[in-house]
Amino acid sequence: MEEKERKKIILTALNEAHKAFESEEVPVGAVVFNTKTGEIITKAHNWVEKQKNPLHHAEIQAIEKALKKINDKFLSGYSIFITLEPCVMCAGAIAWARLDGLFYGASDPKTGAIEQGAKVFSHSQTHHKLKVAKWPNLECGALMTQFFKRKRK
Numbered sequence: 380m381e382e383k384e385r386k387k388i389i390l391t392a393l394n395e396a397h398k399a400f401e402s403e404e405v406p407v408g409a410v411v412f413n414t415k416t417g418e419i420i421t422k423a424h425n426w427v428e429k430q431k432n433p434l435h436h437a438e439i440q441a442i443e444k445a446l447k448k449i450n451d452k453f454l455s456g457y458s459i460f461i462t463l464e465p466c467v468m469c470a471g472a473i474a475w476a477r478l479d480g481l482f483y484g485a486s487d488p489k490t491g492a493i494e495q496g497a498k499v500f501s502h503s504q505t506h507h508k509l510k511v512a513k514w515p516n517l518e519c520g521a522l523m524t525q526f527f528k529r530k531r532k
Contacts, residue, residue: 392461420444423441442454460482465491480509
């Protein structure tokens with residue numbers, strides 16, 4: 380995949396995170412894309428507060444939409460970019476969906492499960508191995524900081 384496609388994926392996820400921010404949701408955006416071409420299949424943002432459901436994380440919603448769109452139970456051939464390091468629940472969903480890759484823009488020292496905490500994809504019991512990489516993006520982290528500063532006021 381070319382840099383141009385990677386930037387488009389990151390910007391699309393950031394746009395989703397901004398939608399969440401404006402809706403008083405934790406500003407996380409996710410994009411499922413074709414691993415080889417970078418074509419975006421689905422996008423989503425957190426919807427936990429509006430739905431009053433802790434399962435409505437951006438990652439889960441993006442995965443569900445992608446599965447419906449391709450009419451399959453697995454997402455082989457696709458990857459996901461998330462603006463924030465996924466939690467344990469979302470990392471599990473990513474593994475169960477059998478995505479090719481997981482990319483994220485900012486670390487989450489409190490609830491992240493990739494480079495901290497459970498380190499899901501480094502664990503020997505994780506049934507599905509995939510490519511995991513950080514695509515660092517300063518705006519991803521800055522948006523989270525801004526959101527929680529605003530919440531504390």
